[in-house]
Amino acid sequence: MLQPSPWRADFPAVAALHRQHQTYLDSAATAQKPQAMLDALARYYGGGAANVHRAQHVPGALATQAFEATRSALAAWTGGGEAQQFIFTHGATSALNLLAYGLEHGFEAGDEIAVSALEHHANLLPWQQLARRRGLRLVILPIDAQGRIDLEQALQLIGPRTRLLAVSQLSNVLGTWQPLAPLLAHARAQGALSVVDGAQGVVHGRPDLHQLGCDFYVFSSHKLYGPDGVGVLYGRQPALAHLKHWQYGGEMVHLAGYHEASFRPAPLGFEAGTPPVAGVIGLGATLAYLNGLDLSAVAAHEAALHRALCEGLVAREGVRLLGDPQVALASFVVDGVHTADIAHLLTEQGIAVRAGHHCAMPLLEQLGLGGAIRVSLGLYNDGDDLARFFDAFDHALALLR
Numbered sequence: 001m002l003q004p005s006p007w008r009a010d011f012p013a014v015a016a017l018h019r020q021h022q023t024y025l026d027s028a029a030t031a032q033k034p035q036a037m038l039d040a041l042a043r044y045y046g047g048g049a050a051n052v053h054r055a056q057h058v059p060g061a062l063a064t065q066a067f068e069a070t071r072s073a074l075a076a077w078t079g080g081g082e083a084q085q086f087i088f089t090h091g092a093t094s095a096l097n098l099l100a101y102g103l104e105h106g107f108e109a110g111d112e113i114a115v116s117a118l119e120h121h122a123n124l125l126p127w128q129q130l131a132r133r134r135g136l137r138l139v140i141l142p143i144d145a146q147g148r149i150d151l152e153q154a155l156q157l158i159g160p161r162t163r164l165l166a167v168s169q170l171s172n173v174l175g176t177w178q179p180l181a182p183l184l185a186h187a188r189a190q191g192a193l194s195v196v197d198g199a200q201g202v203v204h205g206r207p208d209l210h211q212l213g214c215d216f217y218v219f220s221s222h223k224l225y226g227p228d229g230v231g232v233l234y235g236r237q238p239a240l241a242h243l244k245h246w247q248y249g250g251e252m253v254h255l256a257g258y259h260e261a262s263f264r265p266a267p268l269g270f271e272a273g274t275p276p277v278a279g280v281i282g283l284g285a286t287l288a289y290l291n292g293l294d295l296s297a298v299a300a301h302e303a304a305l306h307r308a309l310c311e312g313l314v315a316r317e318g319v320r321l322l323g324d325p326q327v328a329l330a331s332f333v334v335d336g337v338h339t340a341d342i343a344h345l346l347t348e349q350g351i352a353v354r355a356g357h358h359c360a361m362p363l364l365e366q367l368g369l370g371g372a373i374r375v376s377l378g379l380y381n382d383g384d385d386l387a388r389f390f391d392a393f394d395h396a397l398a399l400l401r
């Protein structure tokens with residue numbers, strides 16, 4: 001028997017969606033928001049918006065204080081680095097693009113970048129295009145049948161020519177944790193920089209960035225129950241110092257003349273223009289909300305739901321899970337039934353799940369699939385959501401077979 005989610009009432013949109021006859025099971029795409037975050041946005045916008053860092057007036061000072069408090073909260077939340085190690089971007093994608101441009105100067109033709117076969121396009125295309133610009137070799141680390149990077153092969157493929165390793169922590173398609181510790185240690189021993197795409201992982205296991213041992217870690221606020229339009233790029237100090245500036249304008253500049261300029265170091269040097277002030281303040285409120293939760297209770301609730309989801313799926317004839325999902329989500333196809341037809345019938349019945357290639361076209365192609373359906377969970381989901389999903393799914397299967 002699944003317990004109700006004790007946190008459901010903290011997320012007003014879940015009830016609102018319910019009133020619209022929608023069962024939201026797409027949190028891996030974006031998550032609903034806690035009231036605490038909505039209150040923080042209303043306080044900021046209702047109390048007086050102001051730009052950060054440059055204004056000498058009181059509203060500007062208050063906005064800057066609240067904005068910078070989120071940087072400190074991030075440092076505390078992720079294992080105690082320095083606040084100055086966290087750069088705000090507009091999302092995980094823009095953080096990864098920042099890295100691909102900011103690190104470009106360190107590569108020479110013939111150098112290698114290693115990525116895994118399961119990467120989201122956001123952690124593949126910036127490196128692929130960098131490789132094309134600089135004549136680098138993009139090495140693809142294969143995955144095993146469970147959906148994890150094949151360690152034995154990966155350790156062979158990451159060698160002295162590898163200048164950078166970029167891998168996800170938790171697959172957005174397969175729901176599998178990746179073997180980061182040995183991969184990162186090996187990359188470092190080979191002298192390569194490492195980038196971890198934590199877009200999914202950060203939501204389901206609070207990262208200890210110090211212990212993880214990567215050079216860079218990126219994620220998006222909107223998947224972590226925070227506002228959209230905000231991304232976070234964490235870097236180890238020496239790795240941050242290696243980054244070249246990539247976008248130019250206000251805020252990031254130290255001194256500017258008509259013909260030359262000098263630039264600030266991280267983080268402000270990489271936050272050109274007005275940053276997403278409200279979004280960053282809202283992320284701070286979300287982190288405070290998450291800090292107040294019993295994280296082991298959250299993990300236990302999510303694990304029980306995930307188990308029920310996977311068991312329910314495989315109990316149905318012809319359903320094939322992609323890989324061996326461990327947490328948060330499950331993607332599947334049904335033998336003899338077109339994914340788009342199932343998706344259509346689920347949508348008609350008010351079930352909000354995702355169907356398609358999940359921004360991982362090469363992975364789906366490698367699995368021999370044109371698409372798959374992904375059901376993903378947030379801490380506010382409960383057994384009733386799953387029951388509604390399975391009722392609708394059974395109805396769809398009965399119609400289609």
Ligand code: PMP
Nearest residue numbers: 091092093120122172199200220
């Ligand atoms: N990496 C992974 C693993 C993701 O799931 C996503 C979002 N689907 C991203 C990167 C990109 O995040 P965003 O769209 O917020 O930039």
